[in-house]
Amino acid sequence: MGDDPAQLANAFSVKLRKFLPNSAELLTRFLRGQRTFGPREEVVAGGGSTVFVMCVGWASAYRLMADGNRQIIDFRLPGDFLGLIGMLVGGTEVTLETVTDTVAWELDRNGLMAAMRDNQRLTEAVLWSLSRDAAIVAERLVSIGRRDAVSRTAHLLLELGYRLNQVGEAQMDSYHCPLIQKDLAEALGITNVHMNRVLRYLRQEDLASLNGKTVTLHNPKALRHLAAFDAAYLGETGTPT
Amino acid sequence: MGDDPAQLANAFSVKLRKFLPNSAELLTRFLRGQRTFGPREEVVAGGGSTVFVMCVGWASAYRLMADGNRQIIDFRLPGDFLGLIGMLVGGTEVTLETVTDTVAWELDRNGLMAAMRDNQRLTEAVLWSLSRDAAIVAERLVSIGRRDAVSRTAHLLLELGYRLNQVGEAQMDSYHCPLIQKDLAEALGITNVHMNRVLRYLRQEDLASLNGKTVTLHNPKALRHLAAFDAAYLGETGTPT
DNA sequence: CGGGTGCTTGAGCTGTATCAACGTCTGTGG
DNA sequence: CCACAGACGTTGATACAGCTCAAGCACCCG
Numbered sequence: 242m243g244d245d246p247a248q249l250a251n252a253f254s255v256k257l258r259k260f261l262p263n264s265a266e267l268l269t270r271f272l273r274g275q276r277t278f279g280p281r282e283e284v285v286a287g288g289g290s291t292v293f294v295m296c297v298g299w300a301s302a303y304r305l306m307a308d309g310n311r312q313i314i315d316f317r318l319p320g321d322f323l324g325l326i327g328m329l330v331g332g333t334e335v336t337l338e339t340v341t342d343t344v345a346w347e348l349d350r351n352g353l354m355a356a357m358r359d360n361q362r363l364t365e366a367v368l369w370s371l372s373r374d375a376a377i378v379a380e381r382l383v384s385i386g387r388r389d390a391v392s393r394t395a396h397l398l399l400e401l402g403y404r405l406n407q408v409g410e411a412q413m414d415s416y417h418c419p420l421i422q423k424d425l426a427e428a429l430g431i432t433n434v435h436m437n438r439v440l441r442y443l444r445q446e447d448l449a450s451l452n453g454k455t456v457t458l459h460n461p462k463a464l465r466h467l468a469a470f471d472a473a474y475l476g477e478t479g480t481p482t
Numbered sequence: 483m484g485d486d487p488a489q490l491a492n493a494f495s496v497k498l499r500k501f502l503p504n505s506a507e508l509l510t511r512f513l514r515g516q517r518t519f520g521p522r523e524e525v526v527a528g529g530g531s532t533v534f535v536m537c538v539g540w541a542s543a544y545r546l547m548a549d550g551n552r553q554i555i556d557f558r559l560p561g562d563f564l565g566l567i568g569m570l571v572g573g574t575e576v577t578l579e580t581v582t583d584t585v586a587w588e589l590d591r592n593g594l595m596a597a598m599r600d601n602q603r604l605t606e607a608v609l610w611s612l613s614r615d616a617a618i619v620a621e622r623l624v625s626i627g628r629r630d631a632v633s634r635t636a637h638l639l640l641e642l643g644y645r646l647n648q649v650g651e652a653q654m655d656s657y658h659c660p661l662i663q664k665d666l667a668e669a670l671g672i673t674n675v676h677m678n679r680v681l682r683y684l685r686q687e688d689l690a691s692l693n694g695k696t697v698t699l700h701n702p703k704a705l706r707h708l709a710a711f712d713a714a715y716l717g718e719t720g721t722p723t
Numbered sequence: 724c725g726g727g728t729g730c731t732t733g734a735g736c737t738g739t740a741t742c743a744a745c746g747t748c749t750g751t752g753g
Numbered sequence: 754c755c756a757c758a759g760a761c762g763t764t765g766a767t768a769c770a771g772c773t774c775a776a777g778c779a780c781c782c783g
Contacts, residue, residue, distance in 0.1 A: 332714035375616035386671030430627030473573035
C-alpha cells in the first residue's frame with residue numbers, strides 16, 4: 242500500500258462505511274488540499290483552522306513536558322482524523338508529528354461544520370470518530386493507571402493490530418509497525434530501557450515480538466487474556482484476529 | 483446550589499453559553515425526564531439509548547478491573563454530559579456512578595441527534611463538550627504517564643477548581659469536594675494509602691488541603707507551577723483563580 | 724455504645740527509573 | 754570497500770517512588 246491515488250482515502254472510507262457510504266467523495270467538497278510529510282515531521286495547519294484525515298502513514302499526538310519528556314496521547318493511523326479534538330477546544334498544547342512518510346488530506350473546519358448541517362450521516366461520522374478517539378484515550382488511561390508494563394504493552398500491541406485490521410492494513414497475527422521502542426515507551430508511560438525489558442519478556446514467553454518494524458502476535462489468545470483486552474471500544478462487533 | 487428547579491440546568495447553560503444562548507429551553511424538547519440518584523448509585527439509562535446532563539451533584543465514570551481495582555476515567559460535574567462518549571461507540575465497558583445525591587436530565591439520543599440537524603449551534607455545543615471531555619481525559623493521561631503523584635494530585639485539584647468555577651460552584655481558592663481519598667487515588671492511578679501521604683505532604687507544604695469535604699488551595703500559584711497547569715484544555719481564556 | 728467507614732501511620736517489598744556502558748545496524752563519504 | 758558516525762537496541766548495577774500488608778485511630782450514626 243502506498244502512493245496509489247485511488248487508495249489514498251480508502252482507509253477513511255472503510256472505517257466510516259457504516260455512516261458514510263460515499264465519504265471520500267463527500268470530503269472532496271471542503272478539501273483544502275493533499276499534504277505530504279516526511280518522517281518525524283510536525284504536522285501544522287497550512288493556515289486558518291483545519292483538520293486532517295490520515296491517508297497513508299503513522300503519526301502521533303503527544304504532549305511535550307517541561308523536562309523534555311514526552312507523553313504520547315495516541316497514535317494516528319490511516320483513516321483517522323488528526324486534530325479533531327483540538328478543532329473546537331483551542332490551545333490544548335498537543336503536538337502532532339508524523340512517524341513515517343505521511344499523506345493526509347487537509348479539510349476546512351468551517352466547510353466541515355457547514356457540511357455537517359446538511360448531512361446527518363456526516364455529523365454522525367464525525368461524532369463517532371470523536372467518541373472513538375476519546376474511548377481510545379480513555380482505554381490507555383486505564384492501562385497506564387491500573388495495568389503493569391507488560392499488560393500495557395500487550396494491550397497496545399493488540400489495539401494497534403485491531404485498528405490496522407479495521408482499515409485493511411494488518412494480516413491475521415502480524416502487522417507492519419514503524420514505531421521504535423522509545424515511541425512505545427512514551428505512549429505507555431514507561432522508560433525506553435524498561436520497554437526493552439518488557440519486549441524481551443514478551444518475546445521469551447513467545448507472546449509477541451517487534452522485529453524489524455514488524456509486530457508478530459505469536460499467541461494472541463494469551464495476549465488478550467493477559468491484557469484483559471476487549472475490542473468493543475474500537476467499535477468492533479466480532480473478534481477478527 | 484440545591485433543589486431549586488430554576489437552577490437545575492443552570493450549570494449547563496452557563497457552561498455552553500457561548501454556543502447556546504437558550505440551551506436549557508432547547509433541551510426541553512427532547513427531554514425524557516428528570517432523574518434523581520442517591521450517593522454511590524449506578525447511573526443507567528431508563529430504557530433505550532439516552533444521554534444525561536448533570537444538574538446537581540458529582541458523578542464518576544470508571545472502569546472496573548478484573549481484580550476489583552477501579553480506574554476512574556473522569557469526574558462529572560454539574561453542566562457535564564454523562565454517557566456522551568458511549569452514546570455512539572457502544573459497549574465501552576465504562577460504568578457511571580454518582581458520588582453524591584444527584585439530579586440529572588435524561589435526554590433521548592435520537593431526539594438529540596435530530597435536533598442537531600436543525601440547530602448548528604447545538605451541534606457545535608455537543609462537539610465542543612465531547613472535545614473538552616476528550617481533552618480532560620488526555621490531560622489526565624499525561625498526568626498519570628509523566629507526572630509524579632504529588633504533581634498529579636495538584637493538577638487534579640486545580641482542574642476540579644477551574645471546572646467548578648466555570649459553572650459558578652467554586653470560590654476563589656476553595657471549593658466543596660465530596661470525594662474521599664480513595665476516589666482521588668482511583669482517578670490518579672495510585673493507592674489510597676499513597677494518596678493519604680501525598681495529601682499530607684501538600685498540607686505540610688501549605689500548598690493545598692482536603693478537609694471535611696472542602697478543598698482549599700493555600701498557594702494556587704505554587705500549585706500551578708508544581709503541576710505545570712495550563713487551563714487552556716478546559717476552554718479557558720484567562721485565569722480566574 | 725458498638726460497628727462501620729474513612730483516615731493515618733509504620734515496615735518492608737517490588738516494579739520501574741536512572742545511570743552507564745556496550746553492541747549492532749545502516750547509511751555515508753573518503 | 755572500508756571507516757566512521759549516529760541512531761537504536763541491549764544489558765547490568767543501583768536507587769527510589771509507590772505498593773502491600775497490617776494495625777490503630779477518629780468520627781458518625783443507628
